[in-house]
Every structure is written in structure tokens, then in C-alpha cells.
Amino acid sequence: MVDRWFSVRRWLALMLKEFIQMRRDRMTFSMMISVPLMQLALFGFAVNSDPKHLPTAIIDADHGPFSRAVISALEVSGYYRIEAPNVSEQEADRLLSAGSVQFIISFPPDFSRRVARGERPPLLVEADATDPAATSNALGSLSAIIAAALDRDLRGPLAVLKPADQPVSLTLHRRYNPEGVTQYNVVPGLIGVVLSSTMVIMTAMAVTRERERGTMEALLVTPIRPLEMMLGKITPYILIGLVQIAIILLAARLLFTIPLRGDLLLLMVCCLVFIGTNLAIGFIFSIMARTQLQAMQMASSFLMPSILLSGFMFPYRGMPGWAQGLGEVLPLTHFLRIVRGIVLKGNGLPDISHDLLALGVLWLGIALLSLRLYRKTLD
Amino acid sequence: MSMAISVSGLTKRFGERVVVNDLSLNVPAGQIMGFLGPNGSGKTTTLRMLCGLLTPDGGQGRCLGHDIRTEAAAIKRQVGYMTQKFSLYEDLSIQENLAFFARVHGLPKVGVLVRETLERLGLWSRRSQLAAHLSGGWKQRLALAACILHRPRLLLLDEPTAGVDPQARRDFWAELHRLAADGLTVLVSTHYMDEAERCHGIAYLAYGTLLTCGTVDQVVASSGLTTTRASGPPEALARLHQALHGLAGVEMVAPFGRALHVGSSDAQALGAALAPFRHTPDIVWSDDPPSLEDAFIHLMAGVTRTQGQGQGQGQAGAEHG
Structure with missing residues (x-):
């Protein structure tokens, strides 16, 4: 028989073998089916770069007809949701700093009277501009919304007051990021993404590698206990994580001139909690996966929604409720709020306490689960 | 004599x-016990149950005086277990391993201990x-050294010399005998008959059932096999092999180079069956005692006959499960 340069039978034989192996590895097979579905749901439904219903606090020293008209017009526009209808300046500041509201709108005393007199009173709008993408559309439509609202009310005898230009003098404060630099938002967030991907992938491989190479059996007959095993496997990666944080923070300072407004020590403590949570997740994948390939697949199927739903890539408030709910159980979501809060807003412990608590609870739950799943025997 | 391993009714x-x-x-x-049996007969599973890596579904027993069900941690501390697959870290140096x-x-004084070893x-x-x-030979000796670092009282070795050359195997066994002389108990699984004969005692396992246990002579005697050896030129032996195969009264025909081993559990029937061939030209007959291998193959054929071929085939490969 001649040895042809391409044999269809040899090609088919290899192809058939690949299909058989693919079918045997159920884990990989189900991943190949579920990953496109997951991406479809995330990109198709969850991701929205035009966030609406952004929480807003109002400081209303006027309580006049025109301030009420502006407030209701803001709500009707769909961009603003009045979360705190009438708060003190201090309270509003606290809400903005903690990330509970995206905007503060302050009406001066006599706002309505001065509008009626055509004095163009000042209207102060402060935005949390850490994520410029989250606020840009809402801010862009602001002057049109206000003009339309007042325009409707300046009728009849007051129609003469309708000025040729704006009825109010609008002042915009982009807090925490006055120039609206995207890097301000992305670079600190990268700490979270880089830590998460390294920690989860490395630990997921760590135990699986022992199993795949056959060294697990030798380890299991030693007196090593599950907790020692877990800590021994993950501590080296904690140190690597700390090095990564240092690199990103230095780059943020030197390359992107992003200030570190908050306390470095607090940031480090939060990073450690976040690292711990991710390592515990990686450890669970490591226990469940039979091969390193499976561990890798599990890790990436966790990382993708983390990056998309946490508010790293797209504004968190732009997502529908179910996606925000999913985002709440992802450690990265809480960590991003913490790290942006500390780096950009100079947040202290009280501002970030609820996100730190959420991280801690996630960590504890996942760590307990992983210790429960770890088996000392081969059954 | 005290028992290092004493288990009964073990089931998995x-x-x-x-x-x-x-x-x-x-x-x-203080004895070296050889653990023999065909592939998939449950040798690895038994070793894993003895050192606490697997939980038995039934049965009870003690290993070094500790209950194998409830005191796995205590057993692990005093047992050295060498896996079938090389289980040291290939990306670590010998010393680091x-x-x-x-x-x-x-262990105290790690540096000194490692250097001495x-x-x-x-x-x-x-x-x-x-x-x-x-x-391969060095890997096995290193793996053995790693197993005995903590001075265990019992060594469980799972086919430690598979794929290792004769000299390395001989060195390995010399080491095992030195350790046993110091009081260490060894349970070693193997497929090599010459290794089985180096053991103080052997246990033969087939399809999860212990068939026989004792010294080499006891095991050979217990098989109840009578064998005869026919020597001659290859062509004559091949013809004889064909003629004897499946003949009533002949239970076993196995070629060994320029000889055939012919055997049966019924000596009289064997004699009668072979009578017509006694004067075949070029063939010389001699009544040799059965070898250990003859005895094992005969024992296994016995199990296959009683349990049925189907079940036996179904369990092949269970060892790696």
C-alpha cells in the first residue's frame, strides 16, 4: 500500500478518538456547553453601559415649587432615583463617601424665589466620579432635564421671566476624580482582578497537581492534617499576592499618578481578607477537580462573571437586579468598592465596614465548606 | 509470636x-510477607485499607495494635507506604524530597538524617x-528511603520493583531483609516469582479472595498439583503442546523454553493421559516438582472454574480503581 501524504482514515481515526475522550471527560464537555450560555446571559442581559436609576441624595434648603419641580423631573428622567429626599450636608457627604449614593444635589435657600426673579440661582450637583462611565450619561442630560422642568412652570404671567439662557447656574463637582480619568477607576480595580485570577488559578492547580502526578497518595499517608494541608498549600500564594499588590500600587503612583488617599495599612488588611477568600475558592476547585485541566476550567468559569458582574468592567448600577444580586455574592464586587473607596475617596474603616464584613462572611463560609469537602482518604 | 497485621472479614x-x-x-x-495475585485481584485496595487510605466496607482488624477503622491516624504514623506509581516530587531534588x-x-535533625540516608x-x-x-532502580531505592525515614514498624510496598533491572531488584531485596532483621514487618505485593520466593511467607489473592497463605513449600504443597516436565527440540515440543492441550486428565500445559510443564491435580489421570506420549521420539520426560508459578496458575484456574469466567473478567483492572 502506498503511504499517501494525507490519509482520510488516519484523520478520521484521530478525530474519533478525540470525540470519545471528550465524551468521557464530562466536566469539560459540560463546560463547553455551559460557557457560551453563561456568556450570552452576561453580555446579553447583564451588561449595560447606560446605567439608570442612580441613587441620589437631595439637600433642599428651599422646599419651594421650583425645587420640587426639578426633583420630580430628575426622577421622571429615569437616570436619577431619589434615595435620600432631604438630608443634611454632613449626611449627604457620608452617603456619597460610603458609595450609597452616586449624586448629591443641593438647592440653596430661596431657590424658587430667585428662579422666579430670574436671578439664575446656583444649583450644585456633586457626583461620585470614581467610575466616570457610571455617571457620564446622567450628568450629560442634567441641564436639559432642569431646563425642561422649569420651562414647564415658567408660564402665564411668569413667562416673561423665561430667560434666554439657563434659568439656573449649574455647578458640577466631579468628586474624587475631577478630571474624569478612567484609569482612576480601572487601575485600583486591577488589584482585585489580578489577585483574584492568580489566587484562584494557582490554588486550584495546587492540590490537583498532587493528585494528577500521584504524589497525593504519599501525602495522605503522612500525618498531615487537612488544615495544615490547606494552609501549607496557600501561604506561598499569599506572599505572591502581596508582591502583586505592591507592583500595582507603585505603578498606579508612578505611571498613572493616581493618589492613595486612604490608609495603606487598612488597604493591606482588606487585601489579605480578599486573598484569603479567593484562596479558599481555589482550594474548593482543587478538591473537586480530578485533573489540572478541569481545575483551570472551573477557575475561569468563576473569574469571568467576577470580572463582568463586579463592576470592574461595566458600571455595577447599570446591571439589572438579578445581576446585581449575583454580583453581591462575588468577593470581587465588595473588594472593588473597598479598594476604590480607600484609594480614591480616602475611606476609613466605618465607610467600608459593611463590604469588609461581607468579604469576611464569604471567606468564613467558603473556608468551612472547603475543609468539609477535603478528604483524608481516597474513597 | 505477635502479629503486626491481623485482620478478618475485610471487604471493600x-x-x-x-x-x-x-x-x-x-x-x-518481623516477617516479610509476599502479597501475590493477578492484576485487579485487590492487592492495592487491601494495602490502602491497611494504612487507612480507604475505609473498609466490612470486617475488622488491627494493624500494629491499632484498630484499622478508628485509629487510622495512629497507624499512619507507624506505617511506611510505598505506592505503585513513583510518588516523590519529580521537580524536587533528591535531598529536597x-x-x-x-x-x-x-523528625528532629532533618539535615543530619537526610545526609546519613x-x-x-x-x-x-x-x-x-x-x-x-x-x-528506575534508583527511584525505587529513594522512594523506599523516604518511606523508612520516620522508622515505621510496618512497611507496605505496592509492586516496588516493577520495571526494575535484576541487579537493582536484588539490592532492593537485600535492603528489605536487613530492615526485617531489625524487626520491621514488610507486606510487599509483587508479580515476580523469584521475589515471592525471597519472602518468609506468601499470601495469594485472586479476585478479591485470599486463596492461600503460608511458606513457599506449604503453598506449593497445598495446590495439590502433580507436574511432569517434557524436554526436547522446539518443533517436537510444539506438536506435543498441541496434542496435550485440552486432553482429558491434563489440566495445565505451559511452555518454558525447551521444556513443557504438564500438570494436573489428579496424578493418576495425568499418568494415564500421558502414557501414549511417553515414547514420543526426541522427548525426554522427568517428574519435576511443581514450581511456585505452576502452583499459582493452577490455583487461579481453580478459582476461574468455580467462580465462572465472566466474573473474573469483570474484575480485571479493579486494582487501579
């Missing part, structure tokens, strides 16, 4: 499949070589 199932069935085994302290296992066992093995000059680059 993987799903529907019974891998070890009602196994009872006693190994006296030994140091790791010494530390994990909480490597010097005894003659590996000190190659201490920084990666374990992956060792030859």
Missing part, C-alpha cells in the same frame, strides 16, 4: 463491584539532582 466495594471479599490475613511481626518527608513526619544509599554526591532524572 466500589459501587456494585466487590474488590476485596472477606479477606483475613495475619502477618507476624527526603527533607520534605522528614519534616512532614516531624543519602550517604548510606550512595546518593550524597548526586543530592541536588532532580528526582525525575533518576533511573
